[in-house]
Amino acid sequence: MKVECKCHGVSGSCEVHTCWKVMPPFRKVGNILREKSEGATEVHPKWVSSHKLLVPKSSRFKPYTAHDLVYLLASPDLCDRDPRRGAFGTSGHQCNQPSPATDGRELLCCGRGFRTAQAEVVERCSCELRWCCSVKCRHLVEVHSCH
Template identity: 30%
Template sequence: GVSGSCTTQTCWLQLPEFREVGTYLKERYHKALKVDLLQGVGNSAASRGAIAETFSSISKKELVHLEDSPDYCLENKTLGLLGTEGRECLKRGKALSKWEKRSCRRLCGDCGLAVEERRAEMVSSCNCK
């Protein structure tokens, strides 16, 4: 017969929801540490030791960066950034998620811009017979 003890154990690994991963990464991004590496630091034992000491104080869960992020609100043709001024945002619609309904505030308000609402009436021929 079947005994009450288990001979095998099954573990199911499952990824968290995408939004949860995004929120976690966004929090880490905003708390990221800027690391300054000295130009011309050689490959001497002393240099390697100083670099290792710097990085050993940083947790493996923390994000680090060498340069500050650009201002995504402003146009920067060199970096291929369009900025947010003049961009369209979604505000109304039955099928819009809560995230999409906040797009105007995020796109404009976070960059110190005001939302300008435009309405247009479009007339088109539908080739009815």
């Protein structure tokens, strides 16, 4: 949160200050959370003289601070189907074949590869008039889906 203030008064004399807290832009919050989650530390509870502490699960993990994210259980592998844990897998999902982002074949298909098929798409553009009475707005596109 950031504090923003505004001056009020006759001719900008700033007799009264009004201040409030504002959230940073949504994208900035998302980027900070992504960075924190990538550096999160797995911990387990440990009792020390009647106090429950969270200690890193491995001595190889960095000690965490009050500003770090910690977790008790690892997230399920979203690549593989495991309905019991709420993971439905990525098999069959459409991927954006050339994309290096999370919708691309490398990340979304989890290295399992993809298949390519032709699909007919109906759109409102690229229409062609057929002689007497019909307009064709369909064309073929390549669709990529994860194995």
